[in-house]
Amino acid sequence: MPITTEFEYVKPRDMDEALHVFSLYREKARALAGGTDLVVHLKENLARPEVVVDIKALEELAGFTLKGDVMHIGALVTFADLIDSPLVKAKFPLLWEASLTVASVGVRNRATVAGNICSAVPSADSAPVLAVYDAEVLTRSIRGERRVAIAEWFAGPKKTVLAPDEIVTAVEMKLPAKKHAGCYMKLSRYEGEDLAQGGIAALAFADNTYRLAVCALGPKPARCPKTEAVLNGNKLSDKLVARAKETILQEVSPISDIRSSREYRLHMTQVMLGRVLEKAVARLFGKGPKYGTENIA
Amino acid sequence: MKMHRINFSLNGEKVALDVEPSDVLLDVLRGRLGIKSPKVGCDRGDCGTCTVLLNGKTIRSCLALAVEADGTEIVTLEGAGSRKWTQKLQKKFHEKNSFQCGFCAPGVILSATELLEKNAKPTTHDIKEAIAGNLCRCTGYEPIVAAIEETAKGK
Numbered sequence: 053m054p055i056t057t058e059f060e061y062v063k064p065r066d067m068d069e070a071l072h073v074f075s076l077y078r079e080k081a082r083a084l085a086g087g088t089d090l091v092v093h094l095k096e097n098l099a100r101p102e103v104v105v106d107i108k109a110l111e112e113l114a115g116f117t118l119k120g121d122v123m124h125i126g127a128l129v130t131f132a133d134l135i136d137s138p139l140v141k142a143k144f145p146l147l148w149e150a151s152l153t154v155a156s157v158g159v160r161n162r163a164t165v166a167g168n169i170c171s172a173v174p175s176a177d178s179a180p181v182l183a184v185y186d187a188e189v190l191t192r193s194i195r196g197e198r199r200v201a202i203a204e205w206f207a208g209p210k211k212t213v214l215a216p217d218e219i220v221t222a223v224e225m226k227l228p229a230k231k232h233a234g235c236y237m238k239l240s241r242y243e244g245e246d247l248a249q250g251g252i253a254a255l256a257f258a259d260n261t262y263r264l265a266v267c268a269l270g271p272k273p274a275r276c277p278k279t280e281a282v283l284n285g286n287k288l289s290d291k292l293v294a295r296a297k298e299t300i301l302q303e304v305s306p307i308s309d310i311r312s313s314r315e316y317r318l319h320m321t322q323v324m325l326g327r328v329l330e331k332a333v334a335r336l337f338g339k340g341p342k343y344g345t346e347n348i349a
Numbered sequence: 350m351k352m353h354r355i356n357f358s359l360n361g362e363k364v365a366l367d368v369e370p371s372d373v374l375l376d377v378l379r380g381r382l383g384i385k386s387p388k389v390g391c392d393r394g395d396c397g398t399c400t401v402l403l404n405g406k407t408i409r410s411c412l413a414l415a416v417e418a419d420g421t422e423i424v425t426l427e428g429a430g431s432r433k434w435t436q437k438l439q440k441k442f443h444e445k446n447s448f449q450c451g452f453c454a455p456g457v458i459l460s461a462t463e464l465l466e467k468n469a470k471p472t473t474h475d476i477k478e479a480i481a482g483n484l485c486r487c488t489g490y491e492p493i494v495a496a497i498e499e500t501a502k503g504k
């Protein structure tokens with residue numbers, strides 16, 4: 053399918069040049085990193101930019117580093133980069149696990165974490181994980197830099213608080229100091245590549261506190277503070293999980309679409325909550341399925 | 350629109366051509382460079398039949414702009430024969446009659462090549478994961494997975 057929108061293509065060598073293009077063209081400029089969403093949108097006329105700014109030559113957006121307890125993930129870092137990293141697997145196994153569920157190898161070789169949260173589809177696989185780690189999104193424009201908490205980032209389906217003259221430069225997340233383990237569980241129609249019908253990320257801490265976040269179960273990926281409040285301070289028990297399952301229904305609002313009905317998603321939210329908590333806690337004690345293995349059953 | 354002169358390596362040969370910003374890599378490979386192994390399938394990154402290697406990694410050429418190829422090294426199935434695993438895989442796929450219509454084959458072979466280059470001892474799960482983005486509507490995948498497994502084991 054040809055792209056029918058006519059646009060200019062620029063590949064700035066330095067950040068100032070890139071930011072000036074965005075400041076000049078604003079909504080009419082689109083950033084291109086992996087292109088796995090943008091090119092689809094160009095083909096389907098969902099994006100009709102006047103200029104496409106290829107940001108792949110901007111060195112400050114490349115690579116990821118762990119400095120102290122803060123992981124800095126540059127905007128050009130792909131899901132394949134994360135999956136191939138022993139550091140990510142060791143320190144942020146939950147991010148590693150979620151990255152493995154994104155699309156397919158050939159897409160993950162190009163698709164970036166920053167792009168995933170900029171596209172901001174409700175089913176974004178990286179979003180629940182970033183949410184439970186309290187990640188921050190770093191943005192930049194000629195006006196300056198901003199740090200936006202991931203909780204504030206998503207404004208609705210396919211909408212973020214990114215200003216028209218800004219680009220995302222990185223995502224940062226802090227390694228929790230307390231002993232913890234996690235689990236990302238993704239419900240899809242078949243093993244292999246599919247968008248999530250629903251996804252839940254859980255972090256369980258040794259002091260019986262918990263963090264939970266969902267995707268594809270509401271208009272935007274989000275934490276589940278009410279459910280966390282029910283769980284916090286308690287060891288998992290059948291009774292506690294039953295209460296959490298009741299509570300989480302107040303925090304999700306799935307739709308019916310081609311991938312599943314609202315009713316099925318609500319039912320599976322409860323099923324998955326029970327399983328994701330159980331597995332996160334098992335991992336806390338060195339048990340449970342290895343990270344990155346099929347874990348939904 | 351402004352044309353862009355791009356230079357890249359295609360199957361080991363230097364290529365220079367002018368492209369428009371909106372030209373898609375897959376269409377340029379097929380339409381202007383006569384490279385027909387990457388196919389036009391879903392044209393939106395889901396089916397994997399347009400797979401090519403860009404700097405050694407599989408990508409969906411339907412989701413890349415041609416202009417992005419500037420300065421890169423692209424290998425399609427036509428030029429993959431010199432890679433360590435490709436011909437071994439092809440022989441095994443042939444032996445096991447792994448493909449019927451063959452439309453998915455170039456993508457599957459390149460994905461399997463990439464897998465074995467990174468991981469010469471893949472588990473069955475690794476193999477399924479590596480080709481999960483390459484849809485085959487003929488075979489049910491079993492003879493494909495078996496061929497990759499046997500190639501890796503040197504059977």
